[in-house]
Amino acid sequence: MSLHIGLYRPEIPPNTGNIARLCVALGAELHIVGEAAFDLSEKAARRAGLDYWDKVKISFHSSLEEYKAALPSDTCLYLVSVFGTCSYTSVSYKKGDAFLFGNETSGVPAEIKKSWNEDRILKIPMEDSSRCLNLSNSVAVISYEAMRQIKSW
Known part of the structure; x- marks a missing residue:
């Protein structure tokens, strides 16, 4: 796999x-975590159209620990949060x-953020007046930047 996209307890089907x-x-x-x-x-x-x-490679994990264990050992795992200190770029x-x-x-629970290495908590820079981006937009922004660096299309 080129990338692993983990969603922590997603709430909105679309x-x-x-x-x-x-x-x-x-x-x-x-990866669906939780x-x-x-x-x-x-x-x-199918009912949702x-x-x-059937083309989605999807895995389900009951916990963050299970998600981490399913990743290859040399994988770098980044947390994405509006409270991150490191720009995704x-x-x-x-x-x-x-x-x-x-x-x-609610994003990722505070106890997970506290235990994370700060230089692996990414943020998408935005104006102070903006609270956050839509989840699917955030995933697209960061995933395409990662793929731009990894692949030449």
Whole structure:
């Protein structure tokens, strides 16, 4: 896999659907960490008209520890947060890097952020008057920057 995209307890089905489609386009693996707030079964995806769902490489993990254990040992795992100190553009990405994005209403829990290496907490710079970006937009921005560095299209 070129990248690993982790979503921590996603809450909004259209965001996860958009991110799944993005993962197909990038050849990335989608990881659902913790329980999603909605049905992610193949039957539910078909009912929602997600005709690409069978092309998504998706893994489910009950915990962050399980997600980390599923990644190759040389993978660099980044947390993405509006409270990050490192701009996503200042990182040199490599094939197989992984990301963890928080859910739409509360992000990643504070205890996870506290335990994370600060230079691996990424942010997307934005105006102070803006609270945050939509989750699927954030995943797209960071994933395409990583892919721009990894691949030549």
